[in-house]
Amino acid sequence: xxxxxxxxxxxxxxxxxxxxxxxxxxxxxxxxxxxxxxxxxxxxxxxxxxxxxxxxxxxxxxxxxxxxxxxxxxxxxxxxxxxxxxxxxxxxxxxxxxxxxxxxxxxxxxxxxxxxxxxxxxxxxxxxxxxxxxxxxxxxxxxxxxxxxxxxxxxxxxxxxxxxxxxxxxxxxxxxxxxxxxxxxxxxxxxxxxxxxxxxxxxxxxxxxxxxxxxxxxxxxxxxxxxxxxxxxxxxxxxxxxxxxxxxxxxxxxxxxxxxxxxxxxxxxxxxxxxxxxxxxxxxxxxxxxxxxxxxxxxxxxxxxxxxxxxxxxxxxxxxxxxxxxxxxxxxxxxxxxxxxxxxxxxxxxxxxxxxxxxxxxxxxxxxxxxxxxxxxxxxxxxxxxxxxxxxxx
Numbered sequence: 539x540x541x542x543x544x545x546x547x548x549x550x551x552x553x554x555x556x557x558x559x560x561x562x563x564x565x566x567x568x569x570x571x572x573x574x575x576x577x578x579x580x581x582x583x584x585x586x587x588x589x590x591x592x593x594x595x596x597x598x599x600x601x602x603x604x605x606x607x608x609x610x611x612x613x614x615x616x617x618x619x620x621x622x623x624x625x626x627x628x629x630x631x632x633x634x635x636x637x638x639x640x641x642x643x644x645x646x647x648x649x650x651x652x653x654x655x656x657x658x659x660x661x662x663x664x665x666x667x668x669x670x671x672x673x674x675x676x677x678x679x680x681x682x683x684x685x686x687x688x689x690x691x692x693x694x695x696x697x698x699x700x701x702x703x704x705x706x707x708x709x710x711x712x713x714x715x716x717x718x719x720x721x722x723x724x725x726x727x728x729x730x731x732x733x734x735x736x737x738x739x740x741x742x743x744x745x746x747x748x749x750x751x752x753x754x755x756x757x758x759x760x761x762x763x764x765x766x767x768x769x770x771x772x773x774x775x776x777x778x779x780x781x782x783x784x785x786x787x788x789x790x791x792x793x794x795x796x797x798x799x800x801x802x803x804x805x806x807x808x809x810x811x812x813x814x815x816x817x818x819x820x821x822x823x824x825x826x827x828x829x830x831x832x833x834x835x836x837x838x839x840x841x842x843x844x845x846x847x848x849x850x851x852x853x854x855x856x857x858x859x860x861x862x863x864x865x866x867x868x869x870x871x872x873x874x875x876x877x878x879x880x881x882x883x884x885x886x887x888x889x890x891x892x893x894x895x896x897x898x899x900x901x902x903x904x905x906x907x908x909x910x911x912x913x914x915x916x917x918x919x920x921x922x923x924x925x926x927x928x929x930x931x932x
Contacts, residue, residue: 540815540832541691542642545652547589547840551932553847555652556683558674562657563643571719572791573634575751577743577826580626581918582833584929591641598637601744602628604728610884611735611779617903619913629917632743632751660697663688665810686854689812694801696817705804710797711881713738714761715823716754718793719745720776723785726750732824733780734884739824740779752776753823761795798822800878806866807859812839819870822881827873830918837926838865844932869921876915
């Protein structure tokens with residue numbers, strides 16, 4: 539989705555763009571109870587609106603997050619964020635991944651550029667002083683491609699990053715996210731819940747048809763037991779962890795587990811190479827910042843490349859690419875500090891710390907300026923904003 543977003547952002551810029559994608563973007567995929575979702579910040583909706591994509595996502599079904607309830611399990615601390623306090627129509631949105639695929643497939647099918655090579659596989663590539671040469675397998679035949687710039691948007695296990703031996707820093711959390719869709723007895727009323735427990739955060743995001751997307755962070759050693767539980771047993775355990783704010787949990791879909799770690803690359807750019815999205819950074823899912831951070835990568839890189847091309851510069855030169863790397867540094871550091879601090883502070887049960895964090899949640903709820911600052915960070919509204927982040931097309 540990050541690579542497709544970049545291609546769509548640069549459409550009409552005069553650049554010739556190819557998107558190499560292994561998994562087919564199906565526009566005919568049918569809705570399923572188990573649809574996976576993406577949590578979009580308010581800022582991300584602005585980026586997508588400026589790209590001309592948001593309207594289609596809304597029509598296909600984007601569930602607004604109107605309020606966020608933050609609590610500490612078994613303790614008195616709690617805080618609430620509300621869209622009305624921030625003067626926006628929603629703090630964020632929840633969109634099914636299937637819908638993203640459908641919208642991108644339609645958008646790319648209407649355009650000659652970018653060209654979507656899908657399903658396709660990158661077999662090899664060579665970065666030279668003036669161009670990148672790529673060997674791609676597409677529709678059962680080999681294609682020899684040349685470009686001035688290669689953008690690695692191939693995820694946390696990036697083949698491009700590994701082949702280039704780009705150093706990275708990684709720290710496992712010792713936690714695993716269990717993801718599933720659940721149906722509560724009571725309507726979610728467009729409220730997102732972030733509940734901190736002794737094993738990690740537990741989040742419920744509002745979805746269509748009265749469902750909620752569950753992200754349950756458990757210690758690595760607990761995951762096998764939780765996955766082995768029957769649906770009834772799992773929902774009972776979930777009820778104990780979350781409480782009764784939404785009544786009883788009635789139904790659950792397929793459970794999927796993802797080990798969690800913090801990761802970032804030492805170099806975002808090299809001559810004729812830029813790295814974006816999960817290929818450049820992995821975050822804990824607390825506060826749902828991962829895809830939003832990647833989309834802000836796209837917004838900045840697209841602006842840098844479009845401006846460079848318009849002024850006749852070579853988009854693969856380091857003098858151009860370093861603008862992207864420098865512009866992204868502050869946002870990444872703020873977002874990483876924000877998410878990592880939440881996880882480490884609220885996964886610790888040492889008494890003085892528990893008392894301080896509960897007092898902090900109460901203070902947050904009572905002090906509008908502090909709450910406003912937290913909301914702006916979660917919404918992607920802090921720091922210097924690119925044109926797309928301001929809602930201005932390239």
